[in-house]
Amino acid sequence: MGALCDFCGEQRSMVYCRSDAASLCLSCDRNVHSANALSRRHTRTLLCDRCASQPAMVRCLVENASLCQNCDWNGHSAGSSAAGHKRQTINCYSGCPSSSELSKIWTFVSDIPNVAPEPNCEQGISMMSISDSGVSNQDNAAGDSSLLDIASATLMSDLGTAGKPKSLIGSSSEAGVNLLPLATDQMAGSVDSTSAKVPYTADQDMFSKDSIYEDFCVDDVDLSFENYEELFGTSHIQTEQLFDDAGIDSYFESKEIPSGNSDEQPKLMQPVTSNAVSADSGMSIPGAKDYQDCGVSPVLLMGEPPWHPPGPEGSFAGATRDDAITRYKEKKKRRKFDKKIRYASRKARADVRKRVKGRFVKAGEAYDYDPLCETRSY
């Protein structure tokens, strides 16, 4: 069963907020993120069905499960029996959507509980719009159906084949609910190319609407980060490899990857710069610290999991790669890419604490930086 809400500790957590590093029930999500303009900008997404501790990034249509990147990779890695499963991206959102609006964002979730509207958010909801989805559904009769257009999530192959995916970030009205498509890996063989470019609508419910949470359960194991590798095997290391110095550039290149499905045409990997999220986070590779903002790891931005056997025109040979991996691992020891917020309350305090040259100052003393209003006391 999924974890309880980090905020109320009573309801089942359903969404994950990267900014707060918190799993929240929908009620608390609305309460917490209606507090102020900044919190409304927090991007949230569904919680991973499998590990229940990380933000889900893709929806496996076969398993009816929302998966975080690690669970996705572990479950659908090349060579596994599930490698060919169709998956689609899961959009994250910001603002204060109602339960009905969320149900449009995530059409595959059938048990979104009703959430009382937050007075602070009324305006935001009414202004909600998506103006530049790139995937439209003009036929949708629902009044605020613009949500659904994107929402429903783009088939993964859309991202893989679209020439220039448009950024959704910033396209919506200021106070509205922003839907932020999660970038995905276009894992070889994972998508049936014949189904690409078919905008998903509620009428095309190609996958069961049975509760995705009916099997929302994981073994009773500690899912803390401490035993991450124990739980997820090699994925952590694989992630590390991504930032391999020599490998970075190669991932920026468009390259063909071998398909796990022999019937498919090889897919071109998209350059990172085409990814919507990169624009949002201002992320720079390899110093990507901001990848967590929308639940998008740089790994996904790179397209292909780095441990995937390089294509014929792979940019580096095995020995060079090994060297680079070794170098990266040495660097990794000194870095904190995987910083995990252990105490959200402390983070919340630090986020609003006044500073002088970056250092916290005593309450009431002069400061030169106030995170809340960016004013100076002198």
Add this chain to the structure above:
DNA sequence: ACCCGCCGGTGCGCCACAGACTTGG
């Protein structure tokens, strides 16, 4: 080939303080 200065990327320490944790009665 070697040295030097410049530049950008990166890591680390600092700060206050709430809350978690430990210890002793």
Add this chain to the structure above:
DNA sequence: ATCCAAGTCTGTGGCGCACCGGCGG
């Protein structure tokens, strides 16, 4: 064994500085 108070420790984010490697002169 349990409770409580007091003391100690931890972790949080932005900034400045030091360090490092790459590059050009």
